[in-house]
Amino acid sequence: MKTVIIKYNAGNVQSVMYALDRIGASYLLTDDEAEIRSADKVIFPGVGEASTAMAYLRARGLDKLIPSLKQPVLGTCIGMQLLCRYSEENDTTCMGVFDVDIRRFPGDLGLKVPHVGWNNINDLKGPLTKGLPENAFMYFVHSYCADVCDYTVATCDYGRPFSAMLQKDNFYAAQFHAEISGNVGQRILENFLTL
Amino acid sequence: MLTKRIIPCLDIKDGRTVKGTNFVNLRDAGDPVELGAIYAQEGADELVFLDITATVDERKTLIDLVRKVAHAVNIPFTVGGGISSVADVSALLNAGADKVSINSSAVRNPDLINELALEFGSQCIVVAIDTRYIRVEPGAEGLGQGETDLNATPSALNSQLFDHIVHTHGGRKPTALRTITWAKEVEERGAGEILLTSMDTDGTKAGFALDLTARISAAANIPVIASGGAGSMDHFVDVFTTGKADAGLAASIFHFKEIDIPELKGYLHQQGIPMRLTL
Numbered sequence: 001m002k003t004v005i006i007k008y009n010a011g012n013v014q015s016v017m018y019a020l021d022r023i024g025a026s027y028l029l030t031d032d033e034a035e036i037r038s039a040d041k042v043i044f045p046g047v048g049e050a051s052t053a054m055a056y057l058r059a060r061g062l063d064k065l066i067p068s069l070k071q072p073v074l075g076t077c078i079g080m081q082l083l084c085r086y087s088e089e090n091d092t093t094c095m096g097v098f099d100v101d102i103r104r105f106p107g108d109l110g111l112k113v114p115h116v117g118w119n120n121i122n123d124l125k126g127p128l129t130k131g132l133p134e135n136a137f138m139y140f141v142h143s144y145c146a147d148v149c150d151y152t153v154a155t156c157d158y159g160r161p162f163s164a165m166l167q168k169d170n171f172y173a174a175q176f177h178a179e180i181s182g183n184v185g186q187r188i189l190e191n192f193l194t195l
Numbered sequence: 196m197l198t199k200r201i202i203p204c205l206d207i208k209d210g211r212t213v214k215g216t217n218f219v220n221l222r223d224a225g226d227p228v229e230l231g232a233i234y235a236q237e238g239a240d241e242l243v244f245l246d247i248t249a250t251v252d253e254r255k256t257l258i259d260l261v262r263k264v265a266h267a268v269n270i271p272f273t274v275g276g277g278i279s280s281v282a283d284v285s286a287l288l289n290a291g292a293d294k295v296s297i298n299s300s301a302v303r304n305p306d307l308i309n310e311l312a313l314e315f316g317s318q319c320i321v322v323a324i325d326t327r328y329i330r331v332e333p334g335a336e337g338l339g340q341g342e343t344d345l346n347a348t349p350s351a352l353n354s355q356l357f358d359h360i361v362h363t364h365g366g367r368k369p370t371a372l373r374t375i376t377w378a379k380e381v382e383e384r385g386a387g388e389i390l391l392t393s394m395d396t397d398g399t400k401a402g403f404a405l406d407l408t409a410r411i412s413a414a415a416n417i418p419v420i421a422s423g424g425a426g427s428m429d430h431f432v433d434v435f436t437t438g439k440a441d442a443g444l445a446a447s448i449f450h451f452k453e454i455d456i457p458e459l460k461g462y463l464h465q466q467g468i469p470m471r472l473t474l
Binding site: 114 | 196197198199240265266267269270271288289290291293316317318365381387392416417419441442471473
């Protein structure tokens, strides 16, 4: 099986590579179209800022390539946000796989922003959370989030409910960092790789 | 619900843990990789590795260590000690660190915080603040003495003359910065979290600096990791309730098994503190 991690200008690609090393999965880090198209699984990770990341993807045509992929694709954190329609972060038009917008956590809830730390996910649906209990804890670091919508397959609550995971056809996405979310996070990556 | 975090801190010298440990099940008590992996399995929420040597040669040892830790540990970890440039941070993040912690270099060059936040994102920039409650010398640069109220009670007058002042160089060297002012500034400049160490309580095992922690936590809209003074499980209860901390950090009490992490997290959970409980 060929797993590709999409190489772009977002941080934390290393963390995903190490996580795959820990579960003994091989992978290729690349931004080459042919390599990405021929992969069995594609991981689109990242932390960073939305407009800079989208500009980078556009400059390399990856903004057209990624939504056209037919194999299972997993976007995490900013990778998930870029798969949505629009992000309030610097007024960024994203790739639009998921018909939902990314909005900043309101500052008036008396909660600290960013949302940093371990929070539990609920209303679990779909194959990636197979074998996980409700209330499983995942590690989050983000200031923007997707509302709960038709594609939501896991919710989380920080002042208000938001989408912890999305799924539509072959596209899967997680707002949290499964790669550093302990054994339960590892299980999500394993579930993705065995789809 | 977002949980409070328990963070063991490992001090590193020449790629080895210092201060020793009491882990009987460790093959090598000085191996930070093995110790880190055990803490992760025990349910620690994050790890902090603090390099206390950090000369140029030793940086290479540190990078090597970070790579090994990243392979062995499946929870977030922060690396601190001697970091003073974008290149330093880049090397550590590339080796697999999830966050870096900067301290003296940020006081010396506050623009560094902005540069790092812009380059790598606020989420991975922790600013460590070491602080001590000292007498504020009248006229000290940047501090001022404030208006002295002639009708103030002696204790109120005292509170005008003393304040929590930021220290550098492992807490030895006072700066001209009030802790609350600096905390707000690091947030504005793009820090993602504050690691607040009270040098007054550090090592005492008499409890965290609760008033200070609560003040900083209220002033900053970013998470505050409280450090210094943990000696019992109730001290952690206090720091999360009275102290309003988002995370509690400690070193030797965990290394010497004076407090067992699963037991601590179970206790905090019973006390109504939101905790991530693992199997």
